[in-house]
Amino acid sequence: MTEVVDDFKAAFRLHPAGVALLVAAGEDGPVGMTASSVASVSADPPLLSFSVAKRSSSARVLTSSEMLRVVLLGTHQTALARAFATSGADRFTPQQGWVDDPAGVPDLPDAPARLLAGVRRVVPAGESWLVLAQVERVTFGAAAPPLLYVDRAYRAAS
């Protein structure tokens, strides 16, 4: 099994992905994490999928929330992507551009697009949960080239 696991990881390092933040309201304040697994599944109804590691401290909140926000990042937001992928880093500071939201799920107006979505299905998948969520509202910010993750580095599309 070890060999296929290592090969699997090596293959997906070659596979580029857009970078998003997943944000939800926890009992002790907002939680968030960087994700490179957000994908469009269906347009009508508008459904997206993503996965979160079960061991992640935010996984329980993200999978059990009524509503979460998927923030699609631009290349000017690499520092944010790193912060939300690093345990103990500063999160949800006003300096990062977060603004409060009536539902307790902070918004990031500086990001090119933010999708408010309700969790519809949570499928156990090995070390992770595979989540299907229905998008209720989309908000667009300033146009910016999308942020890309490939070969363990943040990049832009050429």
Added chain:
Amino acid sequence: MTEVVDDFKAAFRLHPAGVALLVAAGEDGPVGMTASSVASVSADPPLLSFSVAKRSSSARVLTSSEMLRVVLLGTHQTALARAFATSGADRFTPQQGWVDDPAGVPDLPDAPARLLAGVRRVVPAGESWLVLAQVERVTFGAAAPPLLYVDRAYRAAS
């Protein structure tokens, strides 16, 4: 609903994705399609997800196959990505680099990575099926920059 559907489509046009071909053995020969929804879900066990439109002619074969091949494409394979996204285009020709495989699922040695996977879950998701598959074997070809799809165009990472 129409407004959120249009906004959802516009948001995901901004979201980059790696490009793969999904290949399986049908009763009348191999079927295949281009997909920009392939994502790593779990490393151990090695699980990936993708979605296919229910209306796609290949969807039934891809979701009911015991084994399928996920071919991660390089930038030198843009013409292949277009052919497998276009109804009626030439597919599985030797000129495209396909070679036969004992299981009837053609292989593409010229692609940077190919993952042989077994379907584990098929989740209905609006217009699509969301598929979870376990990778059994990975084969690597010549190193090549990964192919990227963003804003309805094939691109490279910068």
